[in-house]
Amino acid sequence: MNPQNLDIKIESVGGMGANLIGKILGETAAMKLMLNATSFSSYGSEKTGSPVTAFVRVRNNHDTIIENTPITHPDILALFHQSFLKNDGALAGLTTDSRLIVNTPLGTEPIRKLLGHDTPDLFVLDCQSLMEQHPVRINMLMLGAILKASGNEDWFLAVLEFAEELFSSKEPETLHNNLLAVRLGYEETVFSKGISAEKKELFPPSRQISVFGYRNTLPGGILPSLGNTAQNNLSLSRNGYIPKYLPEKCIHCGLCDTTCPDMVFTFREGEYNNRRAMINQGPDYRFCKGCLRCVEVCPTQALVSQKDTSGNLSGTHGADPIITSEAFYQENVKEGGLNE
Numbered sequence: 001m002n003p004q005n006l007d008i009k010i011e012s013v014g015g016m017g018a019n020l021i022g023k024i025l026g027e028t029a030a031m032k033l034m035l036n037a038t039s040f041s042s043y044g045s046e047k048t049g050s051p052v053t054a055f056v057r058v059r060n061n062h063d064t065i066i067e068n069t070p071i072t073h074p075d076i077l078a079l080f081h082q083s084f085l086k087n088d089g090a091l092a093g094l095t096t097d098s099r100l101i102v103n104t105p106l107g108t109e110p111i112r113k114l115l116g117h118d119t120p121d122l123f124v125l126d127c128q129s130l131m132e133q134h135p136v137r138i139n140m141l142m143l144g145a146i147l148k149a150s151g152n153e154d155w156f157l158a159v160l161e162f163a164e165e166l167f168s169s170k171e172p173e174t175l176h177n178n179l180l181a182v183r184l185g186y187e188e189t190v191f192s193k194g195i196s197a198e199k200k201e202l203f204p205p206s207r208q209i210s211v212f213g214y215r216n217t218l219p220g221g222i223l224p225s226l227g228n229t230a231q232n233n234l235s236l237s238r239n240g241y242i243p244k245y246l247p248e249k250c251i252h253c254g255l256c257d258t259t260c261p262d263m264v265f266t267f268r269e270g271e272y273n274n275r276r277a278m279i280n281q282g283p284d285y286r287f288c289k290g291c292l293r294c295v296e297v298c299p300t301q302a303l304v305s306q307k308d309t310s311g312n313l314s315g316t317h318g319a320d321p322i323i324t325s326e327a328f329y330q331e332n333v334k335e336g337g338l339n340e
């Protein structure tokens with residue numbers, strides 16, 4: 001892999017800062033390493049939790065970059081969450097020559113098994129553990145991992161210099177934490193050599209086609225994958241914590257419900273203190289993005305922060321839903337056409 005000739009694709013969700021690190025990579029390649037570089041991002045609805053893909057192209061200074069289309073065959077593909085491994089669209093264009101970076105606590109071997117293919121070079125980083133131990137954010141950790149996978153140490157040093165300039169006007173703590181995150185991402189990323197006999201495409205475009213037709217398109221043309229309308233699963237947006245509901249402490253005041261941006265709480269008619277009341281049934285975790293605003297606002301500590309161990313490789317997590325988009329989805333699945 002030529003570190004001066006790279007196509008990088010970063011798969012993330014809104015609110016995690018993938019766009020910023022794409023810009024940092026592009027800007028440092030151009031301004032510090034004097035290479036040609038472009039970076040741009042593709043957004044969905046620009047809502048926290050919806051898919052975001054950032055693209056970075058780098059060429060040596062003799063090659064003008066004339067493409068401004070999304071990267072279809074990345075040399076480096078960075079997945080902000082292991083859930084993207086279930087998404088053929090995210091993995092599209094990956095070849096045995098590519099480098100795949102995954103944020104996961106699982107390590108390299110389970111990831112190879114999940115891919116079920118000849119695999120590219122793998123770089124894994126457990127961002128959640130690092131965020132629990134240090135005051136760092138996921139995007140800067142992933143930036144460090146991408147720089148490691150690029151094999152270009154000059155770029156890593158250039159990014160540290162650039163980050164000092166970028167954050168010098170902020171609080172000293174902000175600068176320190178961001179530099180720490182890039183270093184940790186670079187140093188803690190674990191590399192495992194790919195297994196491949198020859199160069200070949202691992203996820204060809206034919207695997208990415210969902211066969212929706214007039215007989216099986218869901219109402220309104222909704223998309224059933226993570227972060228889309230049918231499932232609206234926001235669990236990808238979490239940064240390691242979710243609220244834990246302690247019903248015995250709850251006074252059913254509803255403050256959590258009015259504060260929650262994603263209407264995660266469900267209420268049912270019932271009785272509280274010998275009076276009719278709407279009784280909190282707790283969170284439906286699939287809709288919870290882990291912002292913990294509900295924990296801050298709860299007056300009785302009936303909501304506390306707990307580590308998110310859902311891992312996101314199973315289908316659903318957490319409390320049983322009462323009426324959820326999952327139920328709606330199941331009711332509306334028509335024969336064929338859905339890649340389950």
Ligand code: SF4
Nearest residue numbers: 250251253254256298
């Ligand atoms: S804010 Fe706390 S006490 Fe009020 S309904 Fe929510 S969990 Fe219960």
Ligand code: SF4
Nearest residue numbers: 260288289291292294
């Ligand atoms: S952490 Fe609380 S406020 Fe935030 S999305 Fe989840 S339930 Fe809603």
